[in-house]
Amino acid sequence: RRCLATTTIGLWPRLSKGKGKIHVLSCMQESSRNVDTQALSQPGSIAPLPITKATLKTSGAEFDPSAIFIATENHGNKPICEKGKVRLFQFAEWIFSSNSSKVVIAGGHSLYFRNFFRSFLPHKSEHPAKKAKIKNGGAVAFTFCRGKLGDQTLYLVEEKSLTPIYLGFDI
Numbered sequence: 001r002r003c004l005a006t007t008t009i010g011l012w013p014r015l016s017k018g019k020g021k022i023h024v025l026s027c028m029q030e031s032s033r034n035v036d037t038q039a040l041s042q043p044g045s046i047a048p049l050p051i052t053k054a055t056l057k058t059s060g061a062e063f064d065p066s067a068i069f070i071a072t073e074n075h076g077n078k079p080i081c082e083k084g085k086v087r088l089f090q091f092a093e094w095i096f097s098s099n100s101s102k103v104v105i106a107g108g109h110s111l112y113f114r115n116f117f118r119s120f121l122p123h124k125s126e127h128p129a130k131k132a133k134i135k136n137g138g139a140v141a142f143t144f145c146r147g148k149l150g151d152q153t154l155y156l157v158e159e160k161s162l163t164p165i166y167l168g169f170d171i
Contacts, residue, residue, distance in 0.1 A: 003030075005052040006137060007107025008068065015068050016061055020105075024074040027090035030109040043076040073098075084112075088119050092155040096146045104144075110134045110170070120144070120157045127159055128169050138167030 007022060014020055024046055046069050056063045073094075095104055110133030117129035134140060143161035147154050 003107055003109055004046065005049050008049065008052050009055055010107070010137070010139075011105065012056060012059075012061065021067075022069050022107075024069055024071040025091065025094060026073065026075040027087040027094060028106070028108045028112060029087065030112055043074060044071050045074065046071050084115055085119060088112075088116055089155070091116075092120070092144070092146070093153070095144060110136065110138075113140075117157060117162075120155050121159055121162075122156065125159050127162060128171050129162055132169040132171045135167040135170045138169070139165040140168065141165050 004022070004024065008015070011020075011022070015022070046065060049063075049065065053063045091106075114129065114131075114133045117127065121127055121130055129140070141161070141163050143158040145156045145158060147156070
């Protein structure tokens with residue numbers, strides 16, 4: 001819920017003008033097993049966001065979750081024994097298969113994205129993104145590629161494209 005609230009508030013200038021919606025994806029659920037990483041929403045819905053509503057109300061904004069969120073791909077809690085890497089690859093596939101835009105703005109937990117970079121930066125890469133988490137509220141940009149090798153699908157973050165936009169990494 002915190003991640004969804006932060007993403008909504010951070011993207012509010014775009015969202016309030018009707019520029020896009022937030023897709024709530026189960027495959028982006030944090031990879032830890034801690035109690036605070038469990039989904040609070042039921043499949044196909046979002047958890048209540050009272051702080052988001054109150055924050056946006058102080059700026060005179062009308063917060064209507066049904067106009068902002070697409071929760072059809074929220075399948076509820078992650079399976080207990082599922083490895084986080086499975087969801088990383090599901091998200092990678094969603095980027096290219098289920099999404100019609102060439103630009104994706106993704107909000108998520110810093111641990112999720114550190115694991116994402118560990119999985120999709122080149123193996124020999126020593127980029128700080130493999131060791132350090134993105135700072136809370138931070139943003140980075142990068143080019144993400146998909147290719148085929150025989151019948152295997154491969155994904156890659158272009159290392160030279162990985163650029164901190166705001167706050168960067170917690171080095």
